[in-house]
Amino acid sequence: MNTRLVTPEVPGLEQLRFANTFAQLPAAFYTKLMPTPLPTPYLVDASAQAAGLIGLDAEVTASDEFIQTFAGNRIATGSQPLAAVYSGHQFGVWAGQLGDGRAILLGDVAASAGGRLELQLKGAGATPYSRMGDGRAVLRSSIREYLCSEAMAALGIPTSRALSLIGSDQLAMRERPETTAVVTRMAPSFVRFGSFEHWYYNNRQEELKILADYVITGFYPELQDAANPYQALLAEVTRRTAHLMAQWQAVGFMHGVMNTDNMSILGLTLDYGPFGFMEAYDPRHICNHTDQQGRYAYSMQPQIGQWNCYALGQALLPLIGSVEATEAALADYQGQYGAKMDELLHTKLGLQSHQADDSKLLDAMFALMQGSHVDFTRFFRSLGNLRLDDASADAPLRDQFIDRAAFDAWALQYRARLRMENSQDSARxxxxxxxxxxxxxxxYLAQIAIEKAQNKDFSEVRKLLQILENPFDEQPQHAQYAELPPDWARGLEVSCSS
Structure with a gap:
């Protein structure tokens, strides 16, 4: 009798059927080229959740076939690698032609939940759009993008995803020599506001229309029957962008480089560079050391989101047909942002209804937070522990403030507001x-993981990913990961080279 167990075969990468939808656009939209091989690649980590989006088993991500493919050393069957061209405004100044300077699109594949996802290698070598760069990404910045892409998804914020992080001992020169890496990013599309600006500012209206039709047909099919599909496209992108800005503000996320070439036409968070999450609350905080003028400070993000939508509107103007129709599509940005932000803040405070004076309560709260430089994430999380009829339990929350009396006065108003809707402590x-x-x-958490990874210890990257995949859970065994940053973290800076 044969008692040997037959191990089930794990499907490999052959199930990824590349459609190369973007490659079907005219040749002017991209340059077809192969990734530059990454010497002796090794797996730093892969996201099982992201892999599941394209039907890959977690076991496949540990295979040599996976590592070689997503290092750019092996081209998957059916893939037609390319780098896309686009332009953009950088820090408010027209920068002209940009493009995928270190990103190579492998193509799009079927997503397990429906639709398709493009797979893009970031750090896969020089392209015609590298602008004197080497086309590589360093391990330091790649870890940050990998972790934050998945963290934002877990927070419920629209974002590109990160499938894998492949490392190498190859060095690239930044401020100092650093080891290189390749992140595989996933999104339904990587088309940006700057993709449209490229054709507008080059007076190429035919290509502008081709791109707009491609985006509408592939990602906004419901707009095809609109009286003016291009106006409807601008209105929908404006709405999504306004909502995205509110979602960023509500968790204290700062992008750092909100150039038009980093703005997704689908309303996704795209291109993680010098990002940061608000700690000591200061609405003027600048997370990008390169941003000396504070254009992309936390408090500026909603306004810059609107500015970028106007830049997109300018690019779409020839298709929309009139300034009036274009302005009409842009007109609801502030209303959409305000309504979404109001909704998110009410939810964060456990308020189920909207009252006329709620804005005063919210403004007073943020003024208190700013005055005491209260940690953004810890404050809102601990606010849920407030009890309606037991102010003595406020101590951990109250002690976050320098001016305890001012907090007491605010908490009195907050409790009165909660009682207006018969709020129940446990449910709230x-x-x-x-x-x-x-x-x-x-x-500081990312920095600890980076320093360990630079010494070939990837355990902290994997641990952080597991924690950040469940950001709303208590996870008492990981409580130290929710603590205030240590003193040494004050010296941490991230810039456009990060």
Missing amino acids: KLAMDASNPKYVLRN
Whole structure:
């Protein structure tokens, strides 16, 4: 009798059927080229959740076939690698032609939940759009992008995803020599505001229309029957962008480089560079050391989101047909942002209804937070522990403030507001904990993971990913990851080279 167990075969990468939808656009939209091989690649980590989006088993991500493919050393069957061209405004100044300077699109594959996802290698070598760069990404910045992409998804914020992080001992020169890596990013499309600006500012209206039709047909098919599909496209992108800005603000996320070439036409968070999560609350905080003028400070993000939508509107103007119709599509940005932000803040405070004076309560809260430089994430998380009839339990929350009396006065108003809707402590805490994360990707946590990884210890990258995949759970065994940053973290800076 044969008692030997037959191990089930794990499907490999052959199930990824590349459609190369973007490659079917005219040749002017991209340059076809192969990735530059990455010497002796090794797996730093792969996201099982992201892999599941394209039907890959977690076991496949440990295979040599996977590592070689997503290092850029092996081209998957059916893939037609390319680098896309686009332009953009950088820090408010027209920068002209940019393009995928270190990213190579492998193509799009079927997503397990429906639709398709493009797979893009970031750090896969020089392209015609590298602008004197080497086309590589260093391990330091790649770890940050890998972790934050998945962390933002877990927070429920629209974002590109990160499938894998492949490392190498190859060095690239930044401020100092650093080892290189390749992140595989996933999104339904990587088309940006700057993709449209490229054709507008080059007076190429035929290509502008081709791109707009491609985006509408592939990603906004419901707009095809609109009286003016291009106006409807601008209105929908404006709405999504306004909502995205509100979602960023509500978790204290700062992008750092909100150039038009980093703005997704699908309303996704795209291109993680010098990002940060607010710690000591200061609306003027600048997370990008390169941003000396504070254009992309936390408080500026909603305004810059609107500015970028106007830049997109300018690019789409020839298709929309009139300034009036274009302005009409842009007109609701502030209304959409305000309504979404109001909704998110009410949820964060456990408020189920909207009252006329709520803005005063919110403004007073943020003024208190700013005055005491209260940690953004910890404050909102601990606010859920407030009890209606037991102010003595406020101590952990109250002690976050320098001016305790001012907090007491605010808490009195907050409790009165909660009583207006017969709020129940236990139900409110459950709802607030589901909205206010306990864990975010603080810079110091990323730095610890980076320093270990630079010594070939990838355990902290993997551990951080597991924690950040469940940001709203208590995870008492990982409580130290929700603590305030240590003193040494004050010296951490991230810039456009990060």
